[in-house]
Amino acid sequence: MVETAAAPGPDQMEQGESLIGLYMPQSASPYAFDVPLHEWPPAEQVLVLLLYVQAEGIGGLARLPRLPDLAGQTPDVFDTGPHAQKAPDEAVQAVRDALEADTLDDLRGGLIIGDPGKLRRSYDRKNGSRPTQIRFALASCQYPSDFLDHMPNGEHATRGPADASLLALADLLGESGAPTLLLLAGDQVYIDATAGLFDPKVTDDRFRMAYERRGQSRGVMAVTQRLNLVVETMLDDHEIRDNWANDPDPKMRGKDTDFKAGTQAYLKYQRGKTGRLPAHLWRNFTHDGVPFFLSDTRTEREGRTALNCHKAKIMGPKQFDELCAWLTKPEYAELPKFVLTPSAILPRRREVAGHSSCALHSDAWDGYPRSFHALLKFLCDKEVERVVFLSGDEHLCNVVTARVTNCITEKQCTLHSVHSSGLYAPYPFANGVPDNFQADETFLFPNSMSGPYCCEVRTSFVSGDGFALIAADRSQSGWHLNVGFYGASGLKENGSFPRELG
Template sequence: MTRSLPFEARAPAFGVRIGVEAGKIRVQAADSGGRGFPHAALLVPVHRAGNRLCMVETGPAPGPDQMEQGESLVGLYKPQSASPYVFDVPLHEWPPAEQVLVLLLYVQAEGIGGLARLPRRPDLSAPTPDVFDTLPHALKAVTEAVRAARDALEADTIDDLRGGLIVGDPKKLRRSYDRQTGGRPTHIRFALASCQYPSDFLDHMPDSEHATRGPADASLLALADLLGESGAPTLLLLAGDQVYIDATAGLFDPKVTDDRFRMAYERRGQSRGVMAVMQRLDLAVETMLDDHEIRDNWANDPDPKMRSEDTDIVSGKQAYLKYQRGKTGRLPAHLWRNFTHDGIPFFLSDTRTEREGRTASNWNKARIMGPKQFDKLCKWLTRPEYAELPKFVLTPSAILPRRREVAEDPSCALHSDAWDGYPRSVHALLKFVCDEEITRIVFLSGDEHLSSLVTARVTNCITGKQCILHSVHSSGLYAPYPFANGVADNFQADETFFFPDLASGPYRCEVQTSFAPGDGFALLTAAHHPSGWRLNVDFHNACGLKVDGSFIRELG
């Protein structure tokens, strides 16, 4: 008779990500490869009791892959891919509890892997359990799985289990494509952030529940403090550089391509701040990648031979889709996309992977995004159903303000990584929104490690048509190196510049910029008032609202 060790349930070492699509919740559980592939993933409804988690003892009738142990309900699901282990839960099967613990089920030999706790002694008379085998072994295996979950809750504290804890009332489940029912939308509140540099042994926050907040986690933990409160943001937009593949500029970075990307994302998943924000049902999270998900200032090389040999872009896009959007397999045709949240439209543009290589001979013609994406963005901006609504465009690279050196000498565009480094693209976009007189448009960006709010008026000097646009730029969540951070003096904050157009120009662009230095995130609220839409922009840091960090703009 085959004999085996009992099941052991462990919280994912590198955290959990959740997303909602097509009537199901997709769960990603990232764990180290030392224990092998898990037999199953468990969903355990729990509640806090001091520094422990206890199993909730009531629940609805179990689904086809669920079984009750007494009155406890534990859901079992089979992972669909290698780490991060992905499994889908139908919405109606999600436990009706405000805290749900994800555990991964392993068979672990005693004393192997440097375990913090040893597994139970095996029942040598029992057959090898297989969660998804046929009866009667399946019944025995599920019973063993429930027992393993109870063992984990008895032996492990919240510090051990935090990586698997999902928080939030399932009745308030958020998804980015939610629309308000009945009437037109009147209010939205969301957060904007970017640039999370990884911690090291000097600024890493310990696992202890009451540990002092480390600087690398402070901004995200401050955002987490706002969640769950009345009027909390229901959407988080991450504008890029969620990981730094090149964190040590190649000095200590892994040399194996797969490890470079995997280890960066796993390191991010261990962050206390990331766990506190990402593992929530009441917050939808949408992301776009920028250069550091690939490598510093990545752009298509102008040499076709070099482009064909560049494997970083493929690996970077695959890792981004896998770890940040829960997608595996064949790469999609493009990364840009649009959605609505609480009835308000958003367009997430890709200003990194489609940009053209630049040289001294083509800097004034190169594009920051492909023509198909640009065309889709323009059509999206002119949709009739969005005419009276605020429209938010996430573009990881900032549109405005321009860098001071570019403002003084346009040929310095080669030195800029933002939109002003691609004058053909930025002029085409400003021309379009002006000629179409687009209203209530707000651009959102990151990358410069400096918070700023721009209000710009673009005017066609021939026809007199105008457009007023706003651009909100979030500073880095954690950007510890001053030499890599933008400062206000790098930019032409207040200026008027002209750009030509042989067919319909010239155009005048008047720019006014306010800055809010330091790490943190932006909190944006758009609300409809009797006079029209109003935008509130509040720049926060780890201590709360920044000094002089609150702004109001009328959107009309």
């Protein structure tokens, strides 16, 4: 049960009379519920207070169980005794007490920003118009904070390093032309933050506590508790275990408790879904009329050994086929197409570029050459244009422009890749550096000695924590892409990269 109140200012928390309405969960999940926007209070800020249902005597306000439907009564019949009669009054008093006694710091976790009546999109398909622009943010890798680097609860407290990037993004959300979509490319939590040294030993605690810790972050609250920002996520390895991959031994698959617990925690805390695992995690959607495909390059990857690494796939055949079909949809032909892939497609790691036998040492697409080459081949043969791959994981900003050519048919395609740095990646030994990658190269595939495909790669790097702001605009000459890499202090030096999409 949720009570909503028009949020008062920091000096007006005593206005308990601002109670507006009562909303009950409509979703099958107990962790998510939908409130139609037209029913949402028309206010710039709304405070949501959760009233927990507890057994009598446990603490707080108790609510008696429903009576059994034995005599034709509806299941909504409640006990009418003294407890039930005074329960509504006590509930109202509990809300009033919270608004009168608690500060904004205490209540911030329930503060929702944004007036539904002022939500605007640049594209309205109802009037037959075509998309002309898109604004969104890309981020990845939020290492957890501790008492040394988190931001205190005080309203005007100094920003802690762990929250600085997300708070900088929150500052931009109130400006003109702000992004209306945030893509999180994985590693939103680190289940293995201390490599097992101080991590909880009970499986449920390891996942639950990591997500609860994330939810209490000032930066996460500032960005995600907004009506004017859609947040879409995909998981990567640290939601499960560092460098997780399926066991190469088929007999051991299905016995990995970390995989099941990690995937269920991701679905529960990031997507509001509980129960049995779905058939797949990948999905696609449109935002402002522009198509996005969120691919799963983690849970479907095949286990690798030195004997099979050149045949192993980074995603299942059904997902790969769906991605290819999506890339060639006629209605998307003239639009930019954004593919979120937590594992970077380019640039290749230097050791892999040096010798293909090193593929086993890469966790990205170049470590799965069968899938890597098949995707580049498909894009080239179908001459797919205006494709932008989005990724995270390496803790290093980069922008890639690549041209793939079939040396026999002379078919070509140009693709772009944007890789966001970590939002907070404090350990240098875990962060990628430009020297780890073959920034500019030309390579042949399916093997290094012959084509018939040739891929020319050009890469630009930017260092430091932060996120990417991506804008695509359409003019008479075609679509134009602009990528800006931001840190806690704003746009990074030499952090803006324009590209032509055609």
